[in-house]
Amino acid sequence: MKIAVVGGGLAGLSAAVRLAGEGHEVSIFEKNSHLGGKMNVWKSEGYTFDMGPTIITMPAVLERLFTSVGRRMEDYLQMVSLDPQWRTFFADGSQFDLFSSLEGMTAEMNRFAPDQMANYLQFLSYAHRMYDISEKWFFWKPWGSLKDVLGAGSFGPQSLSLAAAIDPMTSMHQAIRKHFTDPRLAQLFEHFVQYVGSSPFLAPAILSLIPWVQIGQGCWYPIGGTGSIARALGKLCDELGVEVHTDTAVEKIEIRGGRAAGVVVEGGSFYDADVVIANSDIVRTFRDLLPSEESEQYLRKHSAQLEPACSGVVLYLGCSKRFPNLLHHDFFFSSNSDEEFRDLYERRIPHADPTIYLAIPSRTDPTVAPQGCEAVYALVHTPYISPEFDWKTGAQTYRDIIVDKMERCGMAGLKESIVTERMITPLDLESLYWVNKGAIYGVVTKRGLTSAFKTGNRSKTKGLYFAGGSVNPGAGVPMVLMSGQIAAQCVLEDMGTGDRIKNNMNQNARV
Ligand SMILES: Cc1cc2nc3c(=O)[nH]c(=O)nc-3n(C[C@H](O)[C@H](O)[C@H](O)COP(=O)(O)OP(=O)(O)OC[C@H]3O[C@@H](n4cnc5c(N)ncnc54)[C@H](O)[C@@H]3O)c2cc1C
Incomplete structure (x- = not known):
């Protein structure tokens, strides 16, 4: 054929x-x-920048592809697991490392918010359940509607119990807030929904599987x-x-x-x-x-189902100094996540105090930056392209807001250390990959039968x-x-x- x-x-x-x-x-x-x-990938002045995905989860899906054609993934890629997975910085000045290992997480939680450990374990068990349901009913299937799913199990008690198990009336926001009373941890776990560029207020609770996928199965990086x-x-x-x-x-x-x-x-x-x-x-x-x-x-x-997911601005900064206080993956969180999500998904304007995600692979991999230097990638999620914001005139000012915040949050000396720089905006994402309205993650995920x-x-x-x-x-x-x-x-x-x-x-x- x-x-x-x-x-x-x-x-x-x-x-x-x-x-x-x-x-x-x-x-x-x-x-x-x-x-x-x-x-x-963008290379400049001895620095190598991954321009898109930086956090790799579920490597078994990739491994299965290699196996299906009689190859071994390890003959092609050297994958390493990162633990701690993220270092997070909150607006109140506190800091929390997200560990995959139970020992690491217990010690960190005891230091940060000891009363939340039981909540964390309960959340993890809930998230794991959501993953198991998805694996059984949704993964590896060509589904296009709930009818496809229910039809497959022949509509009956089994499908009704599935409908109940996915917690359909609960949003990701509600699922997280139900489990964590510390607003900082709620912000951290809610942020996982950004992996699919959707609003936690609108996304279904089943997306709680995302933190489990990373914490339970690892956060991976291929050397190079x-x-x-x-x-x-x-x-x-x-x-x-x-x-x-x-x-x-x-x-x-x-x-x-x-x-x-x-x-x-x-x-x-x-x-x-x-x-x-x-x-x-x-x-x-x-x-x-x-x-x-x-x-x-x-x-x-299908216009509701086809609404674009969020877009973003990414800065690639080749820096002539190191930032030893940072890990491979870091987050500088916003001071008000509810308002941030409302700006991104309702008002459709870039948030003034954005959450900044950093990937600094040179913390793990010496091949991506000259010795003593750091390859810094900063991603800020933004709304998809709409008349509410003009990226042609607004991009440079937004770049300065991001870099100022990075300096304030612990990257002192960043500006003077930049030897090479590139920025991409939603307009670039649209023209580079021909995606609808610059969406990074395809279409949004929302609760409800139609979307x-x-x-x-x-x-x-x-x-x-x-x-x-x-x-x-x-x-x-x-x-x-x-x-x-x-x-x-x-x-x-x-x-x-x-x-x-x-x-x-x-x-x-x-x-
Ligand atoms: C900045 C950024 C950060 C991200 N971070 C992560 C992360 O940390 N972890 C993660 O898992 N995911 C992340 N993602 C998402 C992930 O990269 C995407 O979900 C995934 O790579 C999309 O793959 P795809 O094959 O669906 O589409 P694409 O990668 O968009 O590939 C589609 C291809 O089709 C080509 N094309 C389109 N139209 C035509 C045409 N008419 N003719 C010929 N070619 C055409 C495009 O040029 C493109 O190469 C990130 C994405 C971005 C942009």
Whole structure:
């Protein structure tokens, strides 16, 4: 079978690897000159910056991809687990390290807020339960609606107990506040919902699984930078004979006789295919690559489900000094998280005292900065592009607000130490990766039947499949790697070779 993949992001790469591993003729069409999409790298003056993802969770999802094509992940990547995972700084001047190990967490909690340890353990058990439910019902499946899920278990007592178990009436905010009475810890754990760029007031409680995924399964870093994951997948594609067309934008997905027939690229060349997998942003796919009355209707009908997740500003700062008081991952929290979330998700303006997330991989990995220096990445989440804020005129002032806060929060001497610098804004994210309104994490996750689910991986159009952060199961490195593998599974099932794959999927479901 000939398979065309639109976009060489992590989801496109994982679908390509999986299908090439089954002997299919796979071609990737990527508009940029690099593979990996948002897992992009910028090098300058001896510094190496991962431009997108920096926190890697659930490495077993990636490992499964390697195993599925008869490879060992450790032959391609050197993954290290970080513990403590984060150092967090609060507006009242206090500081807390998040540990994965129980011993580390007990000692830190005894120092910081001894009365909260029991609450923490109860929360962890709740979060673990949410993870188990997700793993059983939602992960590794091509679901596009609750009907798909309930239908699968045949509607009855089991599905009713599922509906109750996911705590459907509770928001992430309520779930966290129910467990923690210390507002600082509530702020810390609530912040995990930013991994999917959604508001804790609107996101469902089941997303409490995210802290468990990191604390229970580890916070990982591949030596050489997270970009090594994209490079490893590119190498796998090479070994498996995938044809890669970089600097090649797809202009249209060709539909003939009601089924996908190939892609038309910039310049007009047509590449025929039996199957097309779109790793491009779902809204842009329907709007730009499949223009039709039907697509318009889909976008209108599902506008709530397709609302973009948050965007962000990222600074990459090559510094000629070290910051030994910081860890690999750090957070300088805002003074009022409720107001911060309201600005991001309701008022749609950048917050004046933003939470700043820092990745300083040079704390772990000497290869990413010159000796005695630090490669600093600072990410501030912002609303997606909207008329409420003009990034063309407002970006520089916002950059200064971020750098001033970093200096105030313990990075004295930062400004004078910067030897190389780059900033990306929501406008850059939109143009770099062709994502709807600069969204970092695809589409928002909200409670409610119409918006809790993402677009499914199997299109109504025969031969067309979707993979990536804006479709099922959602955004973030592990989820998009899963998404690509699910799309590949759908292709294989639809061509009648899926049984073996399906069993294989179930066998490995516990990651
Ligand atoms: C600043 C930032 C920080 C992040 N931090 C984390 C983190 O710490 N941990 C984590 O797990 N996740 C993080 N994420 C999210 C994570 O990076 C994404 O969820 C994931 O990489 C998305 O992968 P994807 O394959 O869905 O899409 P993308 O990476 O967007 O790939 C899609 C590809 O398709 C290409 N494309 C689009 N349209 C076309 C077309 N018409 N023709 C050809 N090519 C096309 C694009 O150029 C792109 O390369 C972060 C993202 C960003 C931007």
